[in-house]
Ligand SMILES: Cc1ncc(C[n+]2csc(CCOP(=O)(O)OP(=O)(O)O)c2C)c(N)n1
Ligand code: SF4
């Protein structure tokens with residue numbers, strides 16, 4: 017019997033409430049003191065296509081998923097057809113008993129490839145849902161038939177609700193309640209989770225509560241097999257916890273970090289950040305009763321406007337950001353170059369998704385590393401940083417502003433779909449751990465004084481290349497910006513000598529940044545000092561790699577993990593140092609070519625021996641990380657490893 | 664000390680071609696700023712790319728010379744962040760209605776309180792005379808190898824369709840008149856669009872100064888030029904929307920469309936349409952954020968003395984708490 021360690025999955029047609037069920041499930045677990053990490057997978061579609069949510073539950077904090085599913089909760093045919101094979105022996109599959117005769121070939125949204133594979137695998141007669149259920153049962157999976165329509169009838173008679181359109185929505189809660197009944201989890205936590213989620217709508221909460229009870233009792237009375245896992249309340253420590261996704265973590269970091277103007281053009285999976293900010297555009301101020309700060313969130317006509325408008329905000333002295341994803345980020349290239357040559361602190365939050373072009377809009381990839389570093393014409397300074405978990409999303413949102421203002425250049429903050437659409441329970445953030453560093457900025461209370469007869473020069477040559485910056489509208493001063501090469505004052509020049517000086521001033525700021533930024537913000541290192549294998553990675557792979565590395569080290573393997581946080585300027589010396597102490601090197605990342613591996617080669621001359629990549633649009637799992645690293649350690653690996661897990 | 668016209672000039676060498684209409688626009692802008700007594704530090708001229716885009720370098724207020732087609736969003740970002748600034752946007756016809764056409768439309772819909780002046784020369788000056796969106800179909804300027812294959816747009820009608828609340832046209836060789844239009848544009852609450860007929864002697868020999876002035880029509884006028892350009896004021900035209908007084912937007916716009924469609928032998932300049940009954944974008948923000956006028960983004964402090972965040976996000980975390 018495995019206690020408080022499981023992976024639960026629910027699936028269904030988009031728009032049928034899968035997210036809500038996962039939310040109810042996750043909250044109920046969290047209410048009972050457990051930790052959860054969940055990911056949402058969905059098509060670029062609003063209604064009808066398959067979507068699913070996997071939630072991992074544990075008694076300790078979790079930040080990644082496994083391959084296998086311990087319990088699969090379904091109320092439609094397609095979810096069974098897509099996921100039945102993922103359920104482990106001893107685990108459980110919940111299904112609608114009315115669907116057993118449904119033929120797989122009659123599920124229209126199922127890809128032809130899957131239909132054909134299933135037909136080949138079960139050749140006797142056209143396979144049905146029943147065939148797949150049987151296959152699970154014969155592997156030792158507990159299958160739990162639920163007659164949804166008869167349960168809905170019971171709920172109808174208990175609540176007096178007769179409308180099928182309303183009752184139909186209860187299938188989600190039924191699936192969750194059946195899951196908890198099988199897991200012997202306390203129904204009280206489920207009901208408080210329901211109350212919280214439907215908080216405002218008392219009737220809806222009450223009806224869902226009744227549905228949960230009916231389903232729970234049904235399982236207790238009719239299902240007597242013992243499944244291999246169980247969930248139980250655990251005592252919770254003192255610290256407060258919250259359940260949130262990456263979009264929200266970044267948004268909260270931006271609010272605390274001083275964002276006051278955000279522009280965006282809608283795109284998945286970035287837009288949720290902006291709409292979240294919009295909802296909370298007025299926020300309370302610390303220690304000032306009733307006083308409100310505010311953020312203007314503006315939906316633009318396109319991403320070119322989004323980035324250039326954001327730059328306008330930054331020129332006015334505001335901490336400004338825009339957030340986008342691949343296609344939009346491509347459109348921003350020219351604007352980012354303008355911010356580079358004009359030394360404007362603007363933050364671009366790029367939620368990477370599977371490219372190229374429209375690619376797979378709702379799927380995961382870390383494909384924009386090189387484009388973030390190199391996109392745009394000419395050489396100009398910019399910084400690229402990347403976050404790997406909820407905490408980093410939050411604090412890095414402020415780091416991005418700090419770097420932008422301190423070094424007066426655009427900062428690209430890389431997030432990805434896996435973070436954006438993952439929901440995790442995490443400890444509360446601590447905004448007092450943030451420092452707001454506006455650099456050489458004469459606004460926000462810092463006095464600006466010009467000597468008598470002195471002319472303000474926005475691009476004044478200084479020892480370290482940083483010129484005092486003022487917002488547009490500073491009394492007594494005017495200045496010029498231009499995307500053309502310019503003089504210290506900001507007027508156009510094509511003088512070759514001045515050109516060199518300006519290029520050197522601007523680009524030199526990158527060396528300064530690399531010198532000044534604390535090591536902890538440049539990279540994290542975990543594991544053995546002199547590892548046989550050094551794994552290098554960036555972004556959301558962190559959770560899976562950390563867990564894999566931990567596991568392998570417990571087996572006695574010597575392994576280290578270098579997580580890159582600062583990509584540009586690239587901490588080449590540090591990477592060389594870690595690499596020098598290691599045996600083999602593997603770079604693990606979610607793109608086709610191995611972009612970080614290329615960058616390491618470019619900056620350090622070190623060719624990582626192994627590239628572990630994944631580009632099927634699904635995030636890396638702990639199992640994938642572990643088994644690929646183990647193969648490398650044991651000398652059984654190809655130089656290029658392509659990971660493929662995921663439905 | 665009172666500001667003089669010369670205070671609005673810089674010493675930067677002006678590299679426009681001799682005889683270029685841009686000079687007249689520059690003078691009119693400087694005169695309008697001087698007469699409106701706009702503070703140098705609180706005023707910003709934002710430009711696109713083109714010959715016209717160089718304007719800010721010649722005006723002694725803060726000048727932001729942006730990207731081709733993008734001055735409007737840059738300016739919008741500045742103005743929304745700090746509504747206390749006076750924002751004047753300038754750019755070419757290619758900049759504004761070719762590559763920047765999407766922003767042209769969106770700006771009309773937003774109605775941010777600023778001025779937008781287009782230098783309408785029918786050509787892409789700085790890239791050596793290709794056809795701009797205002798050049799008529801079939802026109803062959805000296806810069807073109809073949810006659811223009813694309814129909815023109817009418818900037819005034821386009822602007823009205825997009826929702827601009829002040830739509831005017833000036834002529835760069837009638838500087839006094841243009842100055843008064845720009846002053847009215849500065850006074851207007853909302854986005855004020857001014858299309859300026861701007862001869863480009865280097866590339867556009869069709870819509871030249873001589874043509875606008877009607878020098879080819881002196882035979883009809885006792886040997887004296889018969890100007891094509893005339894002012895709407897001379898016709899007693901009333902551009903103002905005043906719904907209470909029975910002149911609603913539709914009524915005025917229909918009149919304005921009629922005048923705006925005139926071209927050829929008589930070309931009206933002046934204010935075609937003015938509607939202050941539409942809330943500005945700032946007004947719209949204010950509806951949602953009552954603190955916006957006192958504390959717009961640029962006036963908010965974000966950190967306390969210890970550089971710690973002043974925003975309190977505890978309540979947001981409570982909402983997400985489990
Ligand atoms: C993205 C981009 N494409 C092309 C150019 C080249 N370019 C410079 S100026 C210009 C046209 C300018 O025409 P217009 O906007 O009418 O201004 P004018 O020079 O006539 O004042 C073009 C196409 C550019 N700078 N940027
Ligand atoms: S090319 Fe035309 S628009 Fe440009 S400066 Fe010369 S005359 Fe003026």
Ligand SMILES: [Mg+2]
Nearest residue numbers: 755756786788
């Ligand atoms: Mg032009």
